[in-house]
Structures are given as structure tokens and as C-alpha cells.
Amino acid sequence: AQSVSQHNHHVILSEAASLELGCNYSYGGTVNLFWYVQYPGQHLQLLLKYFSGDPLVKGIKGFEAEFIKSKFSFNLRKPSVQWSDTAEYFCAVISIKAAGNKLTFGGGTRVLVKP
Amino acid sequence: GAGVSQSPRYKVAKRGQDVALRCDPISGHVSLFWYQQALGQGPEFLTYFQNEAQLDKSGLPSDRFFAERPEGSVSTLKIQRTQQEDSAVYLCASSLYRGRASYEQYFGPGTRLTVT
Numbered sequence: 001a002q003s004v005s006q007h008n009h010h011v012i013l014s015e016a017a018s019l020e021l022g023c024n025y026s027y028g029g030t031v032n033l034f035w036y037v038q039y040p041g042q043h044l045q046l047l048l049k050y051f052s053g054d055p056l057v058k059g060i061k062g063f064e065a066e067f068i069k070s071k072f073s074f075n076l077r078k079p080s081v082q083w084s085d086t087a088e089y090f091c092a093v094i095s096i097k098a099a100g101n102k103l104t105f106g107g108g109t110r111v112l113v114k115p
Numbered sequence: 116g117a118g119v120s121q122s123p124r125y126k127v128a129k130r131g132q133d134v135a136l137r138c139d140p141i142s143g144h145v146s147l148f149w150y151q152q153a154l155g156q157g158p159e160f161l162t163y164f165q166n167e168a169q170l171d172k173s174g175l176p177s178d179r180f181f182a183e184r185p186e187g188s189v190s191t192l193k194i195q196r197t198q199q200e201d202s203a204v205y206l207c208a209s210s211l212y213r214g215r216a217s218y219e220q221y222f223g224p225g226t227r228l229t230v231t
Contacts, residue, residue, distance in 0.1 A: 004157075043118075046221075090157050103158070108157050
């Protein structure tokens with residue numbers, strides 16, 4: 001069964017600092033990769049996605065992620081965070097061969113940006 | 116346009132009670148998913164519908180959990196004889212079915228179930 005692991009449960013940083021959240025998955029086949037974000041009091045929203053092509057994908061609000069197939073990784077980055085980036089971030093995977101496109105999520109990383 | 120809606124947003128049930136959670140997907144979305152999110156964890160898949168057909172229920176934790184989508188739109192997740200370990204946020208998501216758009220799921224706000 002596929003699984004997704006996120007290395008950090010909590011991250012605290014100051015505004016303007018750079019952010020990198022790690023995500024590794026365990027599945028050898030073709031996958032689609034996602035980062036979702038959940039702001040306080042809001043529902044899960046898609047931040048960015050990777051299906052194929054350029055392994056460096058750009059999402060909303062200045063976020064980007066790099067797919068490294070050899071490392072089974074899909075790390076999320078933002079060069080300079082803002083207080084409004086305080087949220088919980090989830091990495092997720094869809095196995096192309098799995099029926100129904102169900103998402104497998106990591107455990108999430110809570111990010112607190114101090115003003 | 117309208118997103119995925121869920122009701123109720125909060126539900127408190129006494130152990131042993133039955134509960135029903137409702138999901139209204141985005142209009143025209145063929146696929147519908149239910150996930151369970153325990154405190155401090157990521158969402159976990161429960162079940163999947165394509166129109167009215169329940170194609171995957173491998174994530175349902177026990178036979179106390181039952182989901183339906185009789186007309187291919189609104190879905191109901193029912194939990195019978197609730198237990199404390201059922202306390203969680205129940206998320207509903209929907210997506211289109213054709214092409215790569217089928218891989219993008221849109222989530223509702225969730226129903227927070229607390230079993231006392």
C-alpha cells in the first residue's frame with residue numbers, strides 16, 4: 001500500500017524566512033502529487049499539483065514544489081513567507097493505477113509564521 | 116460558484132447513537148469521496164462513488180459505517196452505534212471524471228463529530 005510521510009509536524013519561522021516542507025511517498029508506479037493547505041477555520045484547498053512534465057511546479061501564493069522521482073520526493077518551498085501563510089500543509093498522492101483516484105495524505109505540517 | 120457543502124458542521128452524539136452526515140458536491144461532479152480526519156492527522160480515505168455507484172469502500176473502518184448516493188448527487192455517510200473512536204472530522208470531496216481534471220478534488224468544510 002502506498003504511504004506518504006511528511007518530515008516535520010510543526011514548523012515555526014519568522015516573516016520573510018524561507019520555507020521548505022519535506023514530503024516522501026512510497027509507491028513505485030506513476031503518481032500524481034498534490035499539496036493542499038488548510039488555513040485556520042477554512043477547508044482544504046489545493047495549493048499546487050504535479051501530473052507530468054516539468055518537475056518544478058508553481059502554485060498559488062508564491063509556492064512551488066519540486067518532484068524528484070529518484071528520491072520519491074515532492075518538497076514544497078516558498079522563498080519568503082508571510083504571516084498569512086500560517087496554516088497546515090498536507091502532501092497527497094494519487095496512484096494512477098488505483099481505481100477511483102483516492103488521495104493518500106501525509107500527516108500534515110503545521111506552519112506558524114511569526115510577524 | 117458553489118463549492119462542496121456539508122451538514123451539519125458540528126455534531127455531538129452520545130455513544131451508541133446513530134448519526135447521518137450529508138454532503139452536497141459541486142454540481143456536475145461525477146466522483147464523490149469521503150475521508151476521515153482524526154485529530155492531528157491527515158485525512159484518510161473511507162469510500163468513493165462514481166455517480167450512484169459505490170466503487171470503493173475499502174476504507175470504511177467497520178460495518179457500522181455506511182454510505183450512499185442514491186441519485187448520484189447528494190451523499191450521506193451514516194454511522195451506527197457510534198463509538199468514541201469515531202470522533203473525527205469527516206470530509207467530503209468531489210471531482211469531475213474526465214481527463215486530468217478528475218484528479219483534482221474539491222473539499223467541503225467537513226463535519227466535526229464528537230462522541231461522548
